[in-house]
Amino acid sequence: MDQVLSSVRNGCRLLKIFLDSPKELGVTELSKKLQLSKGAVHKLLSTLESEGFIRQNEKTKQYTLGYTLLELGTKVLTNHDIVDFSKPFLDQLVSRTNELAVLCVQDSKDAIYVAKEDSLHPVRFTVESFRRFPLYSTSAARVLLAYQPEEFQDEILQEHPLKSYTPHSYTSVEQIKEDLVAIREQGYEISSNRRNTGVTGIAAPIFDSTGHVTASVSVIGPSDRVMPKKEEILQETLATVRAMSAQLGYRMS
Amino acid sequence: MDQVLSSVRNGCRLLKIFLDSPKELGVTELSKKLQLSKGAVHKLLSTLESEGFIRQNEKTKQYTLGYTLLELGTKVLTNHDIVDFSKPFLDQLVSRTNELAVLCVQDSKDAIYVAKEDSLHPVRFTVESFRRFPLYSTSAARVLLAYQPEEFQDEILQEHPLKSYTPHSYTSVEQIKEDLVAIREQGYEISSNRRNTGVTGIAAPIFDSTGHVTASVSVIGPSDRVMPKKEEILQETLATVRAMSAQLGYRMS
DNA sequence: AACGTTGTTCTCTATTCGTGAACAAAACAG
DNA sequence: CTGTTTTGTTCACGAATAGAGAACAACGTT
Structure with missing residues (x-):
C-alpha cells in the first residue's frame, strides 16, 4: 500500500x-x-x-x-455494547460451572477477550483482557476462525509460524483445518492441553440476526476439574450461547 | 510550535x-x-x-x-502504580465515611479521576473515571491546582471561560485565587454546591518523597449527608492522605 | 575531571502530505 | 422503480514537511 x-x-x-x-x-x-x-x-x-x-x-x-x-480505551468499551450485553450471561455461566467464563471477539487477524468473569475458586485461572492473541491459539479464538471463509483461514495459518506451546499442540496446518471443519459441524470445541498444559477450554459461537458469528464464549479451567464434568459444562455453554444468539435476533434453522 | x-x-x-x-x-x-x-x-x-x-x-x-x-488504555492503567497503591486506602475511606472516595491526578492542564470507590448507599453518587475535566472545577482538582506555581494557575484561570455551573459557583478569577491560597494554608478544601448543586467534596493532597503533590483524594457526597459530618469526614480524609504520603516517603515538616 | 550517555535542537532536501476534483455506490425521495 | 443526493473512495499534482544526520547540552558514570 x-x-x-x-x-x-x-x-x-x-x-x-x-x-x-x-x-x-x-x-x-x-x-x-x-x-x-x-x-x-x-x-x-x-x-x-x-x-x-x-x-x-x-x-x-x-x-x-x-x-x-x-x-479512548474506555470509550471503546462503552461503544462495544456486546460487553455489557454479555455480562449477565457470563455471570450465570460462572455460577453454574464454577469456572472462568470469557467472551472473545475477532479483530482483523487477532482474537481478544473483551469480557471475563472469574470463577469463585480460591485458586483460579484468569486471562488478560484486551490483549491480542492469534486466532488459532485458544478454543474461543478457533471457534471464531472456524466460521471464517477458507481463504482467510489459510491466510492466518500460513502467516504465523504456528509455534507449539505444549507437546500436545497442533503441528500441521492440515490438522488445524480438519479441526476447524469439526468445530463448524458440531458447533463447539473442547480443547485440552493445547496452548497451556493442564488447561481445558470449552467454547461455542454466538450468532447475530444475520447469521454471522459475532463473538464466542468459552469456559476455561484446569483439565482435571473440567474434563470429568465436560458434558455438563458443554451443555451450559451451549445453552448460554443459544440464549445470547436468540436475544440478538438469530433464528436457529 | x-x-x-x-x-x-x-x-x-x-x-x-x-x-x-x-x-x-x-x-x-x-x-x-x-x-x-x-x-x-x-x-x-x-x-x-x-x-x-x-x-x-x-x-x-x-x-x-x-x-x-x-x-493501550489498559497498559496506561497497569503502568500507573498509584492506582493500585491507592486501592486499599480508598476502600478504607469509603468504609469509614460511607461516601464515594476518588483519587485525582493532574495531566498537563486537566484533572482526571484515575481511581474511585463507590459508597454502599443504595442511592449514591459516582463519577466517570478517566475523563478529563478542568483543574478549577472540583475540589479534588483545585487541591492539585493550589500547589502549582502561580504562573501556571493564572494560565489555567485565564484560558478557560470559567463557566458558572451553579449559582454558588465562583465568578471571578480573584476569588478562586484566594481560595487556592487558603487550600495551601490549611492543607485541604471543603467545597459545597459549586459545580453541582447539592454536592459537597472534601479533598486533600498526597505528597511524594520530594515534597511534590502527586495526586489528591476526595470524599464526595450529597451536601445534606456530608455537611453535618464534615469534621469527621475531613479528619478521615486527612488521615488517609497522610498515611499515603508517608508510605510514599514524604516526611512532614 | 574526563568520558559516555542521554534528550534536544538544527539545517536541508527528498519525500510525502493534503487539496480538489472525479468516481462509484449506496440512500433517499418522488 | 428512477432520478437525485450524499456517501465513501481514488487519483494527480504542487506546496509543505518529514526524516536524516550532525552538533549540542545536560546528565550520570567511571
Missing part, C-alpha cells in the same frame, strides 16, 4: 512498542526499535505529548503512555 | 473526536470537524485502521475506535 501516511503509522507503532516494554522508554531506545532517527522520534514524541497520547517523566526524561489513551 | 508533525497531530485529533461523539462517524463528518479534505481524512482513517486504532463497520461503512486503543 502507498495510501498510508508514514508519520501516522510511525506514531501508532511507537505507541504500540509500549505494550511489550517496561513502562518508560527513552528516545534512543525507541529510535532503535522503530528504526528511525533520534530527531524524528523526538518530533513524534513531542507531537504525541502535546495531544496527551504520551507523557514525559520530568525527572528521568523518559516517556510513557498518556492519559488520553485511557480515555 | 512548528516542531509538530501535522499528520500525526491530525490523527490524534481525529481519534479524540470520538470521545464526544456517537460511536460511529463517517468520513464527511470527520472532515468537517477536523477541517481537512475528505481525501486526507480517508488516508488518515485507513492508516489508523491498518494499525488497529480505528475499525470500519462493514455494513454502514462508518468508522469507530479500534481495539488497540483498549490495549
Whole structure:
C-alpha cells in the first residue's frame, strides 16, 4: 500500500512498542526499535505529548503512555455494547460451572477477550483482557476462525509460524483445518492441553440476526476439574450461547 | 510550535473526536470537524485502521475506535502504580465515611479521576473515571491546582471561560485565587454546591518523597449527608492522605 | 575531571502530505 | 422503480514537511 501516511503509522507503532516494554522508554531506545532517527522520534514524541497520547517523566526524561489513551480505551468499551450485553450471561455461566467464563471477539487477524468473569475458586485461572492473541491459539479464538471463509483461514495459518506451546499442540496446518471443519459441524470445541498444559477450554459461537458469528464464549479451567464434568459444562455453554444468539435476533434453522 | 508533525497531530485529533461523539462517524463528518479534505481524512482513517486504532463497520461503512486503543488504555492503567497503591486506602475511606472516595491526578492542564470507590448507599453518587475535566472545577482538582506555581494557575484561570455551573459557583478569577491560597494554608478544601448543586467534596493532597503533590483524594457526597459530618469526614480524609504520603516517603515538616 | 550517555535542537532536501476534483455506490425521495 | 443526493473512495499534482544526520547540552558514570 502507498495510501498510508508514514508519520501516522510511525506514531501508532511507537505507541504500540509500549505494550511489550517496561513502562518508560527513552528516545534512543525507541529510535532503535522503530528504526528511525533520534530527531524524528523526538518530533513524534513531542507531537504525541502535546495531544496527551504520551507523557514525559520530568525527572528521568523518559516517556510513557498518556492519559488520553485511557480515555479512548474506555470509550471503546462503552461503544462495544456486546460487553455489557454479555455480562449477565457470563455471570450465570460462572455460577453454574464454577469456572472462568470469557467472551472473545475477532479483530482483523487477532482474537481478544473483551469480557471475563472469574470463577469463585480460591485458586483460579484468569486471562488478560484486551490483549491480542492469534486466532488459532485458544478454543474461543478457533471457534471464531472456524466460521471464517477458507481463504482467510489459510491466510492466518500460513502467516504465523504456528509455534507449539505444549507437546500436545497442533503441528500441521492440515490438522488445524480438519479441526476447524469439526468445530463448524458440531458447533463447539473442547480443547485440552493445547496452548497451556493442564488447561481445558470449552467454547461455542454466538450468532447475530444475520447469521454471522459475532463473538464466542468459552469456559476455561484446569483439565482435571473440567474434563470429568465436560458434558455438563458443554451443555451450559451451549445453552448460554443459544440464549445470547436468540436475544440478538438469530433464528436457529 | 512548528516542531509538530501535522499528520500525526491530525490523527490524534481525529481519534479524540470520538470521545464526544456517537460511536460511529463517517468520513464527511470527520472532515468537517477536523477541517481537512475528505481525501486526507480517508488516508488518515485507513492508516489508523491498518494499525488497529480505528475499525470500519462493514455494513454502514462508518468508522469507530479500534481495539488497540483498549490495549493501550489498559497498559496506561497497569503502568500507573498509584492506582493500585491507592486501592486499599480508598476502600478504607469509603468504609469509614460511607461516601464515594476518588483519587485525582493532574495531566498537563486537566484533572482526571484515575481511581474511585463507590459508597454502599443504595442511592449514591459516582463519577466517570478517566475523563478529563478542568483543574478549577472540583475540589479534588483545585487541591492539585493550589500547589502549582502561580504562573501556571493564572494560565489555567485565564484560558478557560470559567463557566458558572451553579449559582454558588465562583465568578471571578480573584476569588478562586484566594481560595487556592487558603487550600495551601490549611492543607485541604471543603467545597459545597459549586459545580453541582447539592454536592459537597472534601479533598486533600498526597505528597511524594520530594515534597511534590502527586495526586489528591476526595470524599464526595450529597451536601445534606456530608455537611453535618464534615469534621469527621475531613479528619478521615486527612488521615488517609497522610498515611499515603508517608508510605510514599514524604516526611512532614 | 574526563568520558559516555542521554534528550534536544538544527539545517536541508527528498519525500510525502493534503487539496480538489472525479468516481462509484449506496440512500433517499418522488 | 428512477432520478437525485450524499456517501465513501481514488487519483494527480504542487506546496509543505518529514526524516536524516550532525552538533549540542545536560546528565550520570567511571
